[in-house]
Amino acid sequence: MKEISCKLLVIGAGPGGYICAIRAGQLGVDTVIVEAGKPGGTCLNVGCIPSKALIHAAEEFEKVAHMAGGKSPLGISVTAPVLDLARTVAWKDGIVSRLNSGVAGLLKKAGVKTVQGWATFRDGKTVEVETETGSQVIRAETIVIATGSAPVELSFLPFGGPVISSTEALALSEVPKKLAVVGGGYIGLELGMAFAKMGAEVTVVEALPRVLAQYDAELTRPVVKRLAALGIEVMTGAKAKGLSTKGDALLVETSDGKSGKVAADKILVTVGRKPVTEGWGLEQIDLDRAGKFIRTDDQCRTSMRGVFAIGDVTGEPMLAHRAMAQGEMVAEIVAGHKRSWDKRSIPAVCFTDPELVTAG
Known part of the structure; x- marks a missing residue:
């Protein structure tokens, strides 16, 4: 079994991990980074980057479809456009691959x-x-945990077959005729609106009284208006209950307690993300937790000396640029600089149509 030693070991090469490792390397710290998949993590491979690429393609397609309907005030008219989603996804994959490199x-x-x-x-x-x-043992003076997060799976709607997470939604080869979205948060609405623009019949099922509940109601009104203009049906106060026997519909319970069905070729479950805290031996080091997340201080130190944690595994807000800022700070602390982390005004963008921006 091979053994190597280093000053800093980063586990996970997502936005937090790779920025931490790069900054530490620039500061002359002997650094090793471990990653099971491709560099870039969720954000680059199956999150921010691919979803924005798909959203961009959907907007372009909608523009042309608008012109084909003879509705362009500019007087431009074209024949009805056709979308080859497999080619769009291949284009998206090319962008991701280039950024991986x-x-x-x-x-x-x-x-x-x-x-x-x-x-x-x-x-x-x-x-x-x-x-x-084979096995490689790495010994380090300091370790940074940057294992990220994964989509939450519902026990009564497990992923597989027609039930998909955002990861599978970004790799479909054709636009579903009918798409049911479980969860009216930013991920569900970003992708739901994109697929509606590409021609899918979209229904959003949200258990809370309104969609985008984490944002001010005043801010979300233009988005709700646009959802209606795109022909997206929004069912609020409705709970998903499971898959129909034939697997062609989502079973729901409406706010008045009645049962119903939403016909769907694909059911996209976007009910949040959970930290990846299993499968890498957290029980061996017994860190303090804050709920499901690893508890950290304003320097991202955990309860164990010499072990830091950054990014989604440390809790909300689960944003790539938050992880990057934490990663940069930790690298500088390891290199002997004085730094601390202030989370008071982290900006966030929801890429619906129109987009929403918040800070703090």
Whole structure:
């Protein structure tokens, strides 16, 4: 079994992890980063970047479809457009692949050693990584946990078949004729609106009294108006109950207690994300938790000396740029600089149509 030692070990090469490793490398810290998948994490591979690419394609398609209907005030008319979603997804994959290479290149340029594989803690200073060529043990003075988050799965609507998460939604080869979206938060509405623009018949099922409940009602009114203009049916105060026997509809219970069905080829479940705290040996190091998340202070230190945690695994808001800011700060602390983390005015953008922007 091979062994290597380093000053800083970063587990997870998402926005928090790779920024932390690059900054540490730039500051002359001997750094190793471990990643089981492709560099870039959720944001680059199955989140922010691919979803914005798909949203952009949907907007372009809607513009042309608008012209085809003879509704363009500019007098432009075209024949009815056709969308080849498989080609759109291939274009999106090309963007992601290019950025994957960019991240890998930046890590290399900063002198960071990348180990491909799944890391498991042995103790607070040592991890074992299962790589393609066998086990590798890494000992480090300081460890940064940046394992990120994953979509929440509902026990009565497990992923598989017609039930998909945002990850599968970004890789469909054709636009579903009927799409049911479970959860009216930002992920559900961003993707729901995009698919509606591409020609899907979309129904949003939200248990709370209104969609985008984490935003001010005043701010969300223009979005609700646009949902109606796009022909998206919004069912608020409605609970998803499961899949129909034939698998062609979502079973729902409306606010008045009545049962109903929403016909759907695909059911997109977007009810939030959970921290990835299992499968990498958290029980070996026994860190304090804040609910499901790892508890950290204003320097992202955990309850164990020499172990930091950044990004989605540390709680809300689960935003790439928050993880990046934390990663940069931790790298500078490890290099001996004085830094702390202020979360009071983190900006956030919801990429619906129109977009919503908040800070603080």
